[in-house]
Amino acid sequence: MKLRWIANYGPAFVLTVTLLVLWELYVRSGQISATVLPTPTSIVLALANNWDVISVQTLQTLVETVLGLAAATLVGLLLAILLDVSPAMRRAVYPLLVTSQTIPIIALAPLVLIWFGYDLGPKVLVVALYCFFPIAVACADGLLGTDPDLERLMRSMRASRWQILQLVRLPGAMPAFFSGLRIAATYSMTGAIFAEYVGAYQGLGIYMENSANAHAVVLVFAAILVTAVLSLLLFGLVSVIERIALPWYQGAQVRAFGDAGMRRMG
Amino acid sequence: MNSRTRLLLSIGLPVLLIIVIVGGFLLEQRASNSGSATTTNTQTTPRKLTTMTLALDWTPNTNHTGIYVALAKGWYQAQGINLKILPYSASVSPDTLVSSGKADVGISSTEGIVADAATGQPVVSIAAIIQHNTSALVTRADSGLTRPRDLDGKVYGGFGAPYEAAVVGAIIRQDGGKGVFKNVTLDVDAMEALKSKRIDFVWIFEGWEGIQAQREGLKLNVFPITQYGIPDYYTPNIITGPAQIKKEPDLLHRFMKATAQGYEYARTHPQESAQMLINEAPKGTFPDPGLVFASQQYLSPRYADAGRKWGWQDAAAWHGYPEFMLKAGAILDASGKPVKSMNFDALYTNEFLS
Numbered sequence: 001m002k003l004r005w006i007a008n009y010g011p012a013f014v015l016t017v018t019l020l021v022l023w024e025l026y027v028r029s030g031q032i033s034a035t036v037l038p039t040p041t042s043i044v045l046a047l048a049n050n051w052d053v054i055s056v057q058t059l060q061t062l063v064e065t066v067l068g069l070a071a072a073t074l075v076g077l078l079l080a081i082l083l084d085v086s087p088a089m090r091r092a093v094y095p096l097l098v099t100s101q102t103i104p105i106i107a108l109a110p111l112v113l114i115w116f117g118y119d120l121g122p123k124v125l126v127v128a129l130y131c132f133f134p135i136a137v138a139c140a141d142g143l144l145g146t147d148p149d150l151e152r153l154m155r156s157m158r159a160s161r162w163q164i165l166q167l168v169r170l171p172g173a174m175p176a177f178f179s180g181l182r183i184a185a186t187y188s189m190t191g192a193i194f195a196e197y198v199g200a201y202q203g204l205g206i207y208m209e210n211s212a213n214a215h216a217v218v219l220v221f222a223a224i225l226v227t228a229v230l231s232l233l234l235f236g237l238v239s240v241i242e243r244i245a246l247p248w249y250q251g252a253q254v255r256a257f258g259d260a261g262m263r264r265m266g
Numbered sequence: 267m268n269s270r271t272r273l274l275l276s277i278g279l280p281v282l283l284i285i286v287i288v289g290g291f292l293l294e295q296r297a298s299n300s301g302s303a304t305t306t307n308t309q310t311t312p313r314k315l316t317t318m319t320l321a322l323d324w325t326p327n328t329n330h331t332g333i334y335v336a337l338a339k340g341w342y343q344a345q346g347i348n349l350k351i352l353p354y355s356a357s358v359s360p361d362t363l364v365s366s367g368k369a370d371v372g373i374s375s376t377e378g379i380v381a382d383a384a385t386g387q388p389v390v391s392i393a394a395i396i397q398h399n400t401s402a403l404v405t406r407a408d409s410g411l412t413r414p415r416d417l418d419g420k421v422y423g424g425f426g427a428p429y430e431a432a433v434v435g436a437i438i439r440q441d442g443g444k445g446v447f448k449n450v451t452l453d454v455d456a457m458e459a460l461k462s463k464r465i466d467f468v469w470i471f472e473g474w475e476g477i478q479a480q481r482e483g484l485k486l487n488v489f490p491i492t493q494y495g496i497p498d499y500y501t502p503n504i505i506t507g508p509a510q511i512k513k514e515p516d517l518l519h520r521f522m523k524a525t526a527q528g529y530e531y532a533r534t535h536p537q538e539s540a541q542m543l544i545n546e547a548p549k550g551t552f553p554d555p556g557l558v559f560a561s562q563q564y565l566s567p568r569y570a571d572a573g574r575k576w577g578w579q580d581a582a583a584w585h586g587y588p589e590f591m592l593k594a595g596a597i598l599d600a601s602g603k604p605v606k607s608m609n610f611d612a613l614y615t616n617e618f619l620s
Contacts (some may be wrong), residue, residue: 035482036462053550056294063291066284073309109357114366118353199355206353207550212455215478216553245276256612 068127076135129192138180142173281312321360332529394500407485415443432596440495
């Protein structure tokens, strides 16, 4: 067990530590000013010293993120089913869906602010806008890729459309859905931070902006560290749920851990 | 695990997580709300307060001190105003918020106000926060660029305003240069870019970035723009919109009364007022309180000349620089054509200061 753990996580751990040490040395050797790029140790220290302030900002951003991601998951899933049920709908909506992703949200920022104000709502909305697309697309593709033989079998047993969807297509689409969800979870924190940049009373985005304006770059990096850790945790959470929901589906491990996972499967 | 438990778990876990996070958030909010409520209750008689919103032009700094002083002293409440300061937004200007009615008042600049009038989004300056211009073009002391005409062909780190390049070009020409330079719009802190030599010069407020540079030991060549042929002007300004002037003149009067009180106090009490700014601004705004004190020392005597009341605006200042900007072709209308004339007297008023 222990050995397997080392095999699984060892390489990532070694690489991370090496990069951090190189980073620390690079800054300490005076190649670059510590006011532009702070050292990893000073970032961790700053984070600890300012935790009372940063924790409040983090909670704000986290609320926006999880609510937005939840909304995106529901909307994405519903949209995918809707697209799948009606081919006409698919032809009409799909191009719009793709186009919607090409609009830089920065252009819409003033509108969002003037229409919806500074409250929690618009932040959740922006996160949802960021996140629903990968979920909807992945899930729609998953639904499309159902094994035709299975469907034929179901139809031969006089299954209704709804039954086919429930028993064959949706479960079959779940791996794709989780792939989309994993991408969305990674984006979601960034989406929330962007939404705060547009205008908010508090949150990690505002905190980064204030700290940057005050030349406290080390605090900007402290906020980035929090963001990165939380994004990783969200990503991990999705993987955990995937394992609970689809214990038979080991694809996630193959992707994440390469050979080690493969060997375990075999 | 059967399939039902799996389904329940995979839906229940995220729901549980959301409930925990939202619950924590609500608890935290309640705690901070009750904290602020007790501090404000102590000094007010139960009088109905009118809520008023103010949009900032930048994260809180010493240009805004008077407002935070008046907040700390309860002077807005004494005028029956519950002042809410909207957080600064990098992508939506206070002018837009004021003219769209999302904010009652805001902080802007002479440049912004003139540009707004040209594009049909009029706002009105109701007070000059600083009587004389304290902005300057700066280069690194070790760059060998010692006067504006040296800046020809160099890289300027701008903030993306439409009038910016024309004004900077005119400053260089006033000093005998050609006024041709490269303009990079930076979303990041221009001073950081200057420090790392990615750009050659920037346009800053001496009272904030200038002092910041001093404290960081960065040596600068400073070209105060009014010493290089630019007419003196007020910056920043407190603005409101024509609609607000029509709808709530009394409210604006009371707002300005408290605000003027705040700035008058800040003129004579730099130390105390800087402390109030630090206390009243959102937590974490000033990682370096020393900068606030140093900047306040610099700025307090500059809010207005000795013997003059704070905030008053003269016609001369509202004709000189705006005229200069129009001549330089810096002001474009909504379709992108240069504006040649404008009624400058409609851009400001002292009526709420009396």
